[in-house]
Amino acid sequence: MLLTILLIAFAVVVFIQFLYYIFIFGKFSFAKGSNEKPKNIPISVIICAKNEAENIKKYFQTLLTQNYPDYEIVLIDDASSDETAELFEAYEKQYSNVKLVKVQNNEAFWGNKKFALTLGIKAAKNEYLVFTDADCYPATNDWLLQISSQFTREKTIVLGYGAYEKVKKSFLNKIIRFETMLTATQYFSWAKIGKPYMGVGRNLAYKKEEFFNVRGFMDHMKVRSGDDDLFINQAATKKNTAILFSPESFTFSEPKTTFSSWMYQKRRHATTAKYYKGFDKFQLALFFVSQFWFLVLAIVLLAFQFQWMLVTAIIVFRYFFTWLSLGYAAGKLKEKDVMYWYPIIEIVLIFTQLSVFFKNLFSKPVHWK
Structure with a gap:
């Protein structure tokens, strides 16, 4: 029995x-890709960094060489103790489309990336914002073109795919990339159904008005993680959200190389899920x-x-x-x-x-x- x-x-x-x-x-899984035309809307690319000097040296040029007519790069130095601030200052002097935002330690928001991002968003001169991380780089020079194609009068949030580099003969790398693929399949699918619930800060875009419509990160400012998924969980709807999965629109990051460091990363990500909608x-x-x-x-x-x-x-x-x-x-x-x-x-x-x-x-x- x-x-x-x-x-x-x-x-x-x-x-x-x-x-x-x-x-x-x-x-x-079975959906066809969209063929929307790029739009020459002014874009602000926002990078928040804390002690990321080595990654900035490696990847910053990939942002400067985007095949896009009108964009600025907002660099946020969140009270770094390495060379990050000096590198950002040099880039601001060298490139006319680079803007630096310096964040001093604030007792109420110490060590909170959301506070730093808020300052960067307010400093951005353009309405359309594109986010990635200091340890990421776009797959192609058409990254911004691809993102711009998804913005419409109604679609003001764009969820992209943040991939990880392939490492030969590494089973851990296959696990990381499989989980990343599965996670993207989930949030892309629910977005297409009309129930978007998360995005990844490695490849995310939205109109500035969406940020202020939900009071930015204020409702979850005390939660140290979730500047990407908790914001999307709160702000994204069936009407305002588009997904983007063309290979030209991917961003890439270096994956963790040890099981313990990957587990720690997973533990950080998992702490935000309990704050999702029911x-x-x-x-x-x-x-x-x-x-x-x-x-x-x-x-x-x-x-x-x-x-x-x-x-x-x-x-x-x-x-x-x-x-x-x-x-x-x-x-x-x-x-x-x-x-x-x-x-x-x-x-x-x-x-x-x-x-x-x-x-x-x-x-x-x-x-x-």
Whole structure:
């Protein structure tokens, strides 16, 4: 009797996953790319940096060489203790379209990136703002052209894809890139459905009025993380949000190279999810729960060899539709190679997420340098 109940539960879990992968994620996975024309709107690119001198030296030129007619670069030095401020000062003197914003430590907002970003946003002269990080670089010189194409009278928020560089012969790198691809598939899909819930600060754009419409970061200023996803969770709607996933619009970052540093990064990111809207927390939790119980119930039912042919058929069907959906998404995001390792990576991520959850219950990671 118990095994029969577990089999029914197993079928329900797989059905839930079918709904996610085909009817929700499929909104992105099987979607066609847009062919919107670039618009020559004035843009302000905003970079907030704290002790990022080495990355700035490597990547700043990729911002200067954008094939775009009218843009400024707003550099925010958030009380750095390395050469960051000196580099920014030199760039401001050398390039007419570079503006420097210096942030002094403020007792009320000490170490809070949101405070620094707020000052940079207010200093930007243009209405259309594009955000990336100091350790990121655009894939092409047409990055801003691609972003500008998505802005319309109604679409005032653009969610882009922030990829990670490929590292040969690194399984950790495949895990990182798979998780990044899966996360993007989720937030792109929900945005297409009309329920946008997050974006990534490595590749994000919005009109300045959207920032002031929700009082900027004030409602979550005390939460050290979430200048990107918590803002989008609050400000993005079905009407004002567009997604952008053309390869020319990607940004790239160097991935973590050790499991411990990647885990710490995941712990920082996970602390913001509890501040999402109720529905967003529910749908994310339901997806993870369905992943976890699929794995557990499949192992239990196969271990007892209960209706093993039926259970095996369900497992094969489940991997078929998940591979199909994620395979198309990986193709769009140029991450096809990670799909060869998909079943193994999925198991690693399930237990990694459990570990992050329990670790964050007992200690909180630091969020800004």
